Amino acid sequence: MAATSPTLTAERILEATEEVLRRHGPAKATVVDVARALGVSHGSVYRHFRTKTALREAVTKRWLDRTTQVLADVVADGERNPEARVREWFAVLFAAKRRKAGLDPELFATYTVLAGEAGEVVGGHVAELTGQLTEIVRAGVEGGTFTVDDPEIAARALFQATARFHDPGYAKEWEQPGVEGEFEAVVDLLVRGLRAH
């Protein structure tokens, strides 16, 4: 695992941190493990991340940002109308969470622990996601298909009402039979609520 040549960047440290977390779990992983995996001194790691907490927050943010990026593409998809984008946005979010939880349950559990410690990082992530949803809802209101008074409040309600399909606390439910039907039923009801009058 010892690195040979390239410059020690924040991204390389975060990659190594994820690998160390995967191997040791969140309770045991240390900055020294990360430095060792990179073949550098722990001082070199601390030059990029001043504390262990800062490093853990940064790797958590990186993990969450991957989903944010995929969802931003749905928001920006001008080919689809706002209703289709709301549905697609939640479908992509649910699929991303299920994939992460299903393919690598241990890493998923590790990040769930880290996210529980990193309140501000998670708060920022949720704010980014509801901001994306607000943008879609606002486009629907402006185009006349949605009729809610306040796109921001509606977006937060949408996000909270779908928690069962993205909150890691429900990960066990995501492999139950019928979960897709449940997801569809919740999203249908919410989209009807956006349209309504």
Add this chain to the structure above:
Amino acid sequence: MAATSPTLTAERILEATEEVLRRHGPAKATVVDVARALGVSHGSVYRHFRTKTALREAVTKRWLDRTTQVLADVVADGERNPEARVREWFAVLFAAKRRKAGLDPELFATYTVLAGEAGEVVGGHVAELTGQLTEIVRAGVEGGTFTVDDPEIAARALFQATARFHDPGYAKEWEQPGVEGEFEAVVDLLVRGLRAH
């Protein structure tokens, strides 16, 4: 605490069990503790509940049933139209959960542990609650105010979409500022979804 006279009923055993759970917590409470609190032999307790698991399930069901009963009164309230009943039903559920969690957080945590062990009891409880909701939604469809295709599917979606306001996993959120506004926004959007067309 030793009982003097009255007949040993299932209800008396369950009362004592709750008291023992409150004092010892779910990990340490035993059938012997319950028998001691009642001043009877543990054999007498086992005549009513054949195993420790059966006793724990029964006390969990009793705890959940208290909420079911209050909600049944909302369902039966012929003075209110279906939309008002849906809103009231969730308001009563949320208030009951917050009260339980707020007044006696340790007992609430204890029952959350017990509920996690008693999958069938909880499943039955959720089925009862969504059954109640189905009844209200069906009344709304029959009266022409709601337009959903399948009241049962809509009721399940309503229940799942409001998890943040009744799932004990979110108990910490219930004391955050703004939670009432969040509750209102989610219920509003869902009720709009029931009406819509």
